[in-house]
Amino acid sequence: MINIFNYIDRPSPIHRLTGATKLVCLLLWSFAAMLTYDTRMLILLPVLSFVMFYISRIKLRDVSFMLGFTAVFMVLNNVLVFAFSPQHGVELYGSKHVLFGLWGSYVLTEEQLFYHLNLVLKYLSTIPIVLLFVCTTNPSEFAASLNRIGVKYTVAYSVALALRYIPDIQREYHDISQAQQARGIEMSRKQSLSKRLKSASAILIPLILSSMDRIETISNAMELRGFGKNKNRTWYMGRKFSRLDILAMAFCALLLAVSLSLNVINGSRFWNPFV
Numbered sequence: 001m002i003n004i005f006n007y008i009d010r011p012s013p014i015h016r017l018t019g020a021t022k023l024v025c026l027l028l029w030s031f032a033a034m035l036t037y038d039t040r041m042l043i044l045l046p047v048l049s050f051v052m053f054y055i056s057r058i059k060l061r062d063v064s065f066m067l068g069f070t071a072v073f074m075v076l077n078n079v080l081v082f083a084f085s086p087q088h089g090v091e092l093y094g095s096k097h098v099l100f101g102l103w104g105s106y107v108l109t110e111e112q113l114f115y116h117l118n119l120v121l122k123y124l125s126t127i128p129i130v131l132l133f134v135c136t137t138n139p140s141e142f143a144a145s146l147n148r149i150g151v152k153y154t155v156a157y158s159v160a161l162a163l164r165y166i167p168d169i170q171r172e173y174h175d176i177s178q179a180q181q182a183r184g185i186e187m188s189r190k191q192s193l194s195k196r197l198k199s200a201s202a203i204l205i206p207l208i209l210s211s212m213d214r215i216e217t218i219s220n221a222m223e224l225r226g227f228g229k230n231k232n233r234t235w236y237m238g239r240k241f242s243r244l245d246i247l248a249m250a251f252c253a254l255l256l257a258v259s260l261s262l263n264v265i266n267g268s269r270f271w272n273p274f275v
Contacts, residue, residue, distance in 0.1 A: 006167045008135045013244060014056035019142030020149045021245040026133045028252035032259040033125035038271040039114075041259055042121035048255075049128040056136050063131045074123045078116050089115035095274045111274060139163035141239065153232065161218070172210055176203045 009015070017025075033045055053060070060067065081088065089111035090096045097110040143160035147153045180203060263269055 006135070006170070007138055007163070008058060008062055009138075010057040010136075012056045012136070014052060014132065014136045016242075016244060017136075017248055018145040018148075018239050018241060018245055019137050020145035021241065021248055022133050022137050023142070023146070024249050025252040026129060028249070028256045029129050030126055032252070032256040033122055035256075035269065036259045036262055037118050037122075037269045038259070038262040038266060039118055039121065039273075040271065041262055042118060042125055045125035045255070046121060046128065049125065049132070052132055053128060056132060058132065058135050063135065066131055067127075070123065070127045074120060078119060081119065082112065082116070086112060088112065092270055093272050093274050097274070114273070134163075137163075145239065154227075157227075168214070169207070169211065173203060173207055176206050176210075 014022075029045070033042070036042070086106050087109070090109055092115060093111045095111060099108045099110060099113075101107045139160040142163065143153075143156040146156035146159065262271070266272070
């Protein structure tokens with residue numbers, strides 16, 4: 001079964017960080033990547049993110065499906081950017097170095113290629129760290145740490161339920177798919193893509209019905225136990241911030257500070273090697 005946004009328990013320093021720390025680090029890291037187009041910074045962030053993957057002991061095969069989906073989206077995005085704005089890099093960097101012409105007004109320039117390189121690096125800067133956050137964060141512990149930093153416990157618990165519900169949907173989809181195939185509905189690669197999509201759509205109705213039934217069961221159980229009646233609650237998975245948490249947040253804050261400093265030094269978000 002394909003893992004999509006599923007917690008993977010491994011003994012690593014990344015797993016030992018609290019959920020709130022990882023959320024803060026994710027936000028700081030994402031801001032650092034989004035606020036700059038400095039290629040030097042955008043090269044550093046993917047390198048660091050893959051180092052984090054190595055430290056967390058999360059294997060690439062564990063997230064291969066999401067990485068493949070991201071790669072397809074990244075290629076499609078770059079193709080569409082070039083199709084609708086082939087001179088965008090020239091406008092950004094204020095120069096034009098033509099490599100060769102393609103057709104009509106479409107020409108390939110060094111500036112445009114450099115801009116597409118930065119787009120790819122932005123994806124590589126953010127997507128791995130998002131996957132790392134999801135794969136290393138226990139939903140129950142995440143809810144407890146959110147409540148610890150001031151988030152209302154009903155909201156924190158709703159977030160935890162949502163994160164825990166994603167693998168349940170995956171498992172339910174897989175079970176229904178196996179049952180449908182046992183009844184003779186072919187969903188393997190032997191069939192054409194259109195037939196496979198049609199067969200997959202037949203799974204949606206029982207999946208939705210089973211999901212609604214599970215939601216009703218959970219909501220009734222929470223209501224019978226008086227969930228939300230009191231202002232506070234205790235947490236079985238709650239943990240205090242450690243020195244490692246402080247160091248992780250300080251490191252990500254430093255990355256954000258470097259990103260903002262580069263914008264000031266460059267005079268804009270873009271580092272221009274053509275001048």
